[in-house]
Amino acid sequence: MSQTAYQTVLAIFTRIYRYEHLLALAGWDQAAMMPAGGNDARGAAMAELGVLVHNTLTDPLLAVAMTAAAGEYLTDAEQVSLREMKRQWELANLLPASLVEAKTLAGSHCSHQWRTQRANNDWDGFLANFREVVRLSREEAQLLSEQTGLSPYEALMNKYEPGMTCAELDRIFGDVKQWLPGLIQQAMAKQAQETLIPAQGPFAIAAQRELGLEVMKLLGFDFDGGRLDVSHHPFCGGVPEDVRITTRYTEDDFTQSMMGIVHETGHARYEQNLPRDTVHLPVGRARSMAIHESQSLSFEMQLGRSPAFLALIQPLVQQYFGAQAAFSADNLAKIYTRVKPDYIRVDADELTYPAHVILRYEIERALINGEIEADDIPALWDEKMQAYLGVDTKDNFKNGCMQDIHWTDGSFGYFPSYTLGAMYAAQYFAMIRKLHPDLDQQIAAGNLAPIFDWLKANIWTQASRWDTGELIVRATGEALNPVYFKQHLEQRYLA
Amino acid sequence: MSQTAYQTVLAIFTRIYRYEHLLALAGWDQAAMMPAGGNDARGAAMAELGVLVHNTLTDPLLAVAMTAAAGEYLTDAEQVSLREMKRQWELANLLPASLVEAKTLAGSHCSHQWRTQRANNDWDGFLANFREVVRLSREEAQLLSEQTGLSPYEALMNKYEPGMTCAELDRIFGDVKQWLPGLIQQAMAKQAQETLIPAQGPFAIAAQRELGLEVMKLLGFDFDGGRLDVSHHPFCGGVPEDVRITTRYTEDDFTQSMMGIVHETGHARYEQNLPRDTVHLPVGRARSMAIHESQSLSFEMQLGRSPAFLALIQPLVQQYFGAQAAFSADNLAKIYTRVKPDYIRVDADELTYPAHVILRYEIERALINGEIEADDIPALWDEKMQAYLGVDTKDNFKNGCMQDIHWTDGSFGYFPSYTLGAMYAAQYFAMIRKLHPDLDQQIAAGNLAPIFDWLKANIWTQASRWDTGELIVRATGEALNPVYFKQHLEQRYLA
Numbered sequence: 001m002s003q004t005a006y007q008t009v010l011a012i013f014t015r016i017y018r019y020e021h022l023l024a025l026a027g028w029d030q031a032a033m034m035p036a037g038g039n040d041a042r043g044a045a046m047a048e049l050g051v052l053v054h055n056t057l058t059d060p061l062l063a064v065a066m067t068a069a070a071g072e073y074l075t076d077a078e079q080v081s082l083r084e085m086k087r088q089w090e091l092a093n094l095l096p097a098s099l100v101e102a103k104t105l106a107g108s109h110c111s112h113q114w115r116t117q118r119a120n121n122d123w124d125g126f127l128a129n130f131r132e133v134v135r136l137s138r139e140e141a142q143l144l145s146e147q148t149g150l151s152p153y154e155a156l157m158n159k160y161e162p163g164m165t166c167a168e169l170d171r172i173f174g175d176v177k178q179w180l181p182g183l184i185q186q187a188m189a190k191q192a193q194e195t196l197i198p199a200q201g202p203f204a205i206a207a208q209r210e211l212g213l214e215v216m217k218l219l220g221f222d223f224d225g226g227r228l229d230v231s232h233h234p235f236c237g238g239v240p241e242d243v244r245i246t247t248r249y250t251e252d253d254f255t256q257s258m259m260g261i262v263h264e265t266g267h268a269r270y271e272q273n274l275p276r277d278t279v280h281l282p283v284g285r286a287r288s289m290a291i292h293e294s295q296s297l298s299f300e301m302q303l304g305r306s307p308a309f310l311a312l313i314q315p316l317v318q319q320y321f322g323a324q325a326a327f328s329a330d331n332l333a334k335i336y337t338r339v340k341p342d343y344i345r346v347d348a349d350e351l352t353y354p355a356h357v358i359l360r361y362e363i364e365r366a367l368i369n370g371e372i373e374a375d376d377i378p379a380l381w382d383e384k385m386q387a388y389l390g391v392d393t394k395d396n397f398k399n400g401c402m403q404d405i406h407w408t409d410g411s412f413g414y415f416p417s418y419t420l421g422a423m424y425a426a427q428y429f430a431m432i433r434k435l436h437p438d439l440d441q442q443i444a445a446g447n448l449a450p451i452f453d454w455l456k457a458n459i460w461t462q463a464s465r466w467d468t469g470e471l472i473v474r475a476t477g478e479a480l481n482p483v484y485f486k487q488h489l490e491q492r493y494l495a
Numbered sequence: 496m497s498q499t500a501y502q503t504v505l506a507i508f509t510r511i512y513r514y515e516h517l518l519a520l521a522g523w524d525q526a527a528m529m530p531a532g533g534n535d536a537r538g539a540a541m542a543e544l545g546v547l548v549h550n551t552l553t554d555p556l557l558a559v560a561m562t563a564a565a566g567e568y569l570t571d572a573e574q575v576s577l578r579e580m581k582r583q584w585e586l587a588n589l590l591p592a593s594l595v596e597a598k599t600l601a602g603s604h605c606s607h608q609w610r611t612q613r614a615n616n617d618w619d620g621f622l623a624n625f626r627e628v629v630r631l632s633r634e635e636a637q638l639l640s641e642q643t644g645l646s647p648y649e650a651l652m653n654k655y656e657p658g659m660t661c662a663e664l665d666r667i668f669g670d671v672k673q674w675l676p677g678l679i680q681q682a683m684a685k686q687a688q689e690t691l692i693p694a695q696g697p698f699a700i701a702a703q704r705e706l707g708l709e710v711m712k713l714l715g716f717d718f719d720g721g722r723l724d725v726s727h728h729p730f731c732g733g734v735p736e737d738v739r740i741t742t743r744y745t746e747d748d749f750t751q752s753m754m755g756i757v758h759e760t761g762h763a764r765y766e767q768n769l770p771r772d773t774v775h776l777p778v779g780r781a782r783s784m785a786i787h788e789s790q791s792l793s794f795e796m797q798l799g800r801s802p803a804f805l806a807l808i809q810p811l812v813q814q815y816f817g818a819q820a821a822f823s824a825d826n827l828a829k830i831y832t833r834v835k836p837d838y839i840r841v842d843a844d845e846l847t848y849p850a851h852v853i854l855r856y857e858i859e860r861a862l863i864n865g866e867i868e869a870d871d872i873p874a875l876w877d878e879k880m881q882a883y884l885g886v887d888t889k890d891n892f893k894n895g896c897m898q899d900i901h902w903t904d905g906s907f908g909y910f911p912s913y914t915l916g917a918m919y920a921a922q923y924f925a926m927i928r929k930l931h932p933d934l935d936q937q938i939a940a941g942n943l944a945p946i947f948d949w950l951k952a953n954i955w956t957q958a959s960r961w962d963t964g965e966l967i968v969r970a971t972g973e974a975l976n977p978v979y980f981k982q983h984l985e986q987r988y989l990a
Contacts, residue, residue: 021540022517029520033528037720038737045516052547225532242533 005068006078010281012062013085017280019053021239028237028244032229057092084282084464091159094147095140103136107409114408123397127374130408134367134374137410141368153368157413160289161420163467166365168480169416172423173358175482181388183486184351187339187493196334199326203254207320211254212247212261214316219265219299220452221245222272234260236267236296240279243268254321255335259304266299267292269452273460284463287471289414291459293421294428301350301422302429302488303451305336308443337492341389343399350422351493355388357419360404364412377401424472426485428455431476500563501573505776507557508580512775514548516734523732523739527724552587579777579959586654589642590635598631602904609903618892622869625903629862629869632905636863648863652908655784656915658962661860663975664911667918668853670977676883678981679846682834682988691829694821698749702815706749707742707756709811714760714794715947716740717767729755731762731791735774738763749816750830754799761794762787764947768955779958782966784909786954788916789923796845796917797924797983798946800831803938832987836884838894845917846988850883852914855899859907872896919967921980923950926971 003011026046034042056062066089069082110129117126137156144155154166212228226243238244245264249257270286278284286292303309311329318327325331339349345356363380366372372380381401385391393400406414429451433439436450443451458475465471472480498506521541529537551557561584564577605624612621632651639650649661707723721738733739740759744752765781773779781787798804806824813822820826834844840851858875861867867875873888876896880886888895901909924946928934931945938946953970960966967975 015543018540018543021536022521022544025524026517026520029524033722034737035719035721037717038734041516041734041736045513048510048513049517049544222532224530227528227530239533239536241536242529 004072005065006072006074006082009062009065009069009082009085012056012065013088013282014280016053016056019049019056023049023053024237024239031231031233031235031237032244032246054092057089058097062089063093080465081278081281081283084285087162088282094144096143099136099140099143103133103140103410106132106136111405111408114402114405118398118402121396121398121402123378123402126397126402126408131374133408133410137412138368138370140410141412151369153365153413156368157416160414160417161468162288163469164290164416164420169361172480172482173361173416173419176354176419176485177358177388179486180351180355183489183493184339184341184355184389187351188341190494191334191339194334196338197324197326197331199253199255199321199335200324201252201254203251203321205249205251208249208254208257211316211320212258215258215261215313216265218313218446219262219269219448221265221268225272226268228261234264236264236271238271240271240274240276243271254317255332258317259300259336262304263296263300266296269299269455270295270460273456274463275461278463282464287459287462287464287466288468289417290420290424291468291471293417294424295421295455295459297422297425298428298451298455302425303443303448305333305350305492306440306443307333308440310336311444312446339493341391343385343391343393343396344403351489352389354419354422357415359384359388360406360415363401364407364415368412420480423480423482423485426488427472427476427481428459429488430484499567500560501567501569501577504557504560504564504577504580507551507560508583508777509775511548511551514544514551518544518548519732519734523741526726526728526730526732527739527741549587552584553592557584558588575960576773576776576778579780582657583777589639591638594631594635594638598628598635598905601627601631606900606903609897609900613893613897616891616893616897618873618897621892621897621903626869628903628905632907633863633865635905636907646864648860648908651863652911655909655912656963657783658964659785659911659915664856667975667977668856668911668914671849671914671980672853672883674981675846675849678984678988679834679836679850679884682846683836685989686829686834689829691833692819692821692826694748694750694816694830695819696747696749698746698816700744700746703744703749703752706811706815707753710753710756710808711760713808713941714757714764714943716760716763720767721763723756729759731759731766733766735766735769735771738766749812750827753812754795754831757799758791758795761791764794764950765790765955768951769958770956773958778960782954782957782959782961783963784912785915785919786963786966788912789919790916790950790954792917792920793923793946793950797920798938798943800828800845800987801935801938802828803935805831806939807941834988836886838880838886838888838891839898846984847884849914849917852910854879854883855901855910858896859902859910863907915975918975918977918980921983922967922971922976923954924983925979 023046026042026049030039030042030046066082066086074082106129110126110133113129114126117123138152141152141156144150144158145152148155148158150158151166154164157164209228216223216228225241226238226245229244229246230248231246232248234245234247236243236245245261245268247257247260247264270292274286275284307329310332314327314329314332317332318324321327326335337350339351341352341355342348345353345360348356359381362384363372363377366380367374367377378395378397378401382393385393385400406412432451432454435454436442439450442448459471462471462474466474469479472478518541521537521544525534525537525541561577561581569577601624605621605628608624609621611617633647636647636651639645639653640647643650643653645653646661649659652659652661704723711718711723720736721733721740724739724741725743726741727743729740729742731738731740740756740763742752742755742759765787769781770779802824805827809822809824809827812827813819816822821830832845834846836847836850837843840848840855843851854876857879858867858872861875862869862872873890873892873896877888880888880895901907927946927949930949931937934945937943954966957966957969961969964974967973
């Protein structure tokens with residue numbers, strides 16, 4: 001008996017999954033292991049397999065098979081699986097190859113030059129390349145908009161956050177903008193009265209790594225299906241069956257490497273707990289970038305920087321680095337919640353971070369929708385940094401609008417995921433605390449199961465079965481609500 | 496203008512090379528990095544890409560294009576390149592897919608069971624699976640023999656040692672059998688008069704690794720295009736642009752890990768110095784398994800275990816492990832040349848190793864040519880071990896005929912490469928010593944350039960341009976001649 005169209009489609013997506021396994025491994029190796037001299041050959045090999053994946057997804061026979069499959073009798077689960085395959089298919093098929101190629105080239109050129117231009121604070125040099133990236137990104141947004149019915153900016157955001165709309169974002173971020181600046185001021189005023197004892201280095205790298213592995217164990221990382229290594233930019237890579245997280249170490253500070261490990265372990269546990277029976281299909285993958293970030297931020301912000309967790313791991317810190325006044329649970333909590341408005345997003349604290357994201361969202365949306373031009377960005381950046389954080393970035397392009405890699409290659413629509421993730425995480429924990437009013441005592445006593453069990457049941461094992469909105473309602477009983485984020489921040493920074 | 500058939504063929508082999516890059520990386524990672532839980536997904540991903548490579552090579556359009564290319568005007572270099580592409584093509588096309596699949600299945604089953612059967616000394620259990628492996632290997636040999644005009648055993652050996660014949664091997668190994676047993680006896684008698692001081696452990700693993708890296712530096716390993724890691728079975732993997740070697744450490748002995756690193760560095764420098772302009776084509780690859788082994792054995796046996804080299808690195812050994820009487824250059828040389836006939840090939844010393852190989856060659860050739868059956872192996876093994884090494888293996892299958900993995904999956908024809916490699920290495924060094932009569936003084940003084948320059952010019956950069964016979968004549972002025980091997984052994988073990 002011949003197989004159904006649906007089965008044929010499944011076999012093709014399974015093949016793609018296996019190719020992507022090798023691409024993920026090669027990418028991890030490139031960042032964590034590969035010597036510089038191997039880069040050209042690696043790039044050529046990865047590009048070759050990337051082309052194969054793209055060709056497989058854009059084969060007209062696949063389109064025919066997917067249409068035929070949609071007409072077959074399918075179970076509910078199969079229909080959902082087909083919906084997610086369709087999403088991956090659309091990402092590869094909605095744009096003409098010529099546009100994809102032009103944008104890749106312009107983005108890679110702009111991104112490459114940006115590395116030196118940023119160091120030289122060379123906005124004009126950057127602008128010369130960046131205008132073309134903006135032009136092609138607008139063209140992409142326009143084409144996607146026409147085919148999806150979304151606005152141009154939404155159509156780009158849809159690649160990372162399927163289902164999220166600008167109306168929803170404006171409602172949420174508009175709310176945050178009402179209370180965030182005041183909250184930052186209050187928190188800073190409070191912290192000005194407090195004494196923080198800095199930890200005294202050096203902290204041996206080998207000890208930092210051992211401590212990191214202990215913390216990963218505590219957080220339930222499955223070492224039979226993953227590793228910890230080092231890379232310049234920490235990330236979570238590999239495949240669900242073999243998750244590779246990285247961190248970076250510096251001898252004078254262990255706090256960053258340790259909390260970086262907590263963050264990546266959040267990503268890792270999501271991947272490690274995706275449902276194994278569909279892990280080879282789009283429906284079995286992580287739901288979206290914001291949901292992924294909500295896992296790392298559940299681990300880092302909700303759990304990792306909480307006084308209860310820091311009390312739990314404080315003995316480990318002393319075990320590896322000896323006793324210091326700085327290592328009291330109370331002082332560690334101060335270190336990990338210090339608020340300081342500053343230039344750089346990736347170094348920002350929990351409280352000022354959303355201001356960085358909202359600023360970028362407002363600027364990139366206006367840019368893609370054609371309300372401003374690339375040339376207008378510095379003035380707008382400075383104006384918003386002054387308004388939201390009181391920071392002056394005039395003529396300071398390198399620490400201002402040139403600081404992030406995202407725009408350089410045209411990854412517009414990505415930034416909102418970071419703060420959406422922080423908000424989802426706050427909403428999860430409000431729910432978990434309602435179910436476990438004694439959560440902090442449990443954490444301090446080393447019982448993290450209430451958290452992991454809830455995340456596993458409500459997020460990890462759900463993968464891409466529901467769209468994001470439904471996933472959140474099913475998990476927490478309501479749609480994304482920024483009030484939980486606000487309550488969390490007030491509780492942590494003002495109480 | 497459309498491209499020529501030759502250019503089309505080149506493009507396809509370049510594509511295959513890039514796929515094989517990812518397979519090589521995945522294989523290295525599997526052995527050196529991957530946690531056990533990742534194995535199933537990794538196996539599926541590698542098999543999928545392996546199928547793609549096979550399908551690419553067996554596409555009938557490629558056969559047409561290769562025939563067309565052969566009829567085009569080609570330069571000498573292009574003709575040679577096409578000859579080597581043809582060789583890779585034949586390895587994939589001469590056998591029916593059904594036979595390849597049946598042999599892979601039988602071999603993988605037999606190999607998997609062998610791991611426990613060997614531990615249990617279970618020859619009968621092994622035989623039940625092994626008979627089928629032999630049957631399919633004979634079928635393979637017969638089919639290859641009919642298409643190549645070689646004898647059945649030669650046709651299998653041809654996969655690893657293209658061009659080598661049984662007549663040639665019989666001539667060479669026949670000569671060795673004349674003098675080797677006597678030489679072993681004389682060396683043992685001489686060593687019985689000498690005092691060897693064992694090195695006193697423990698030797699910290701971190702220090703062993705640092706020492707290994709120092710030795711690699713001394714040996715010219717290019718760290719911009721390669722790494723040193725750890726695996727259960729040491730190997731040289733990766734790709735020419737990014738060579739990954741491994742070793743294994745045990746705290747009570749540093750001598751094995753160090754000499755293992757010297758051995759793998761020999762493989763690595765061959766790969767790192769293949770001509771970069773053809774590295775993506777079969778003509779730019781290493782010539783054969785024996786020539787590859789001749790590089791690792793040039794480094795390990797000719798250079799690494801020589802008194803001059805041990806005098807050179809003796810200060811490094813002291814630097815990492817402190818001073819010991821055992822670390823005199825003279826005593827290190829004794830440690831690294833100790834002769835002791837024993838059961839296990841992989842643990843054998845330089846002098847008894849060829850006996851292990853010749854025994855296997857004689858048995859596997861008789862088996863493939865149908866002169867004996869699988870059931871006859873143990874008796875024959877015991878008889879030959881007694882004759883060549885005076886070792887009794889009666890009923891000791893696990894340390895006798897069940898010790899190697901090669902036969903379990905039907906890799907008949909591979910064993911001769913090991914000893915051919917040792918002989919080529921001896922012949923190279925006879926030539927290098929003729930050009931540099933003061934070679935030992937140069938080595939002791941740290942000038943290894945005479946060796947590396949000669950190997951680079953005569954072997955590494957020649958890749959697969961010549962067949963093995965011509966490569967050796969061009970490099971040394973004559974065909975493979977076992978007299979150099981004999982002279983080397985006499986000089987080292989009797990002088």
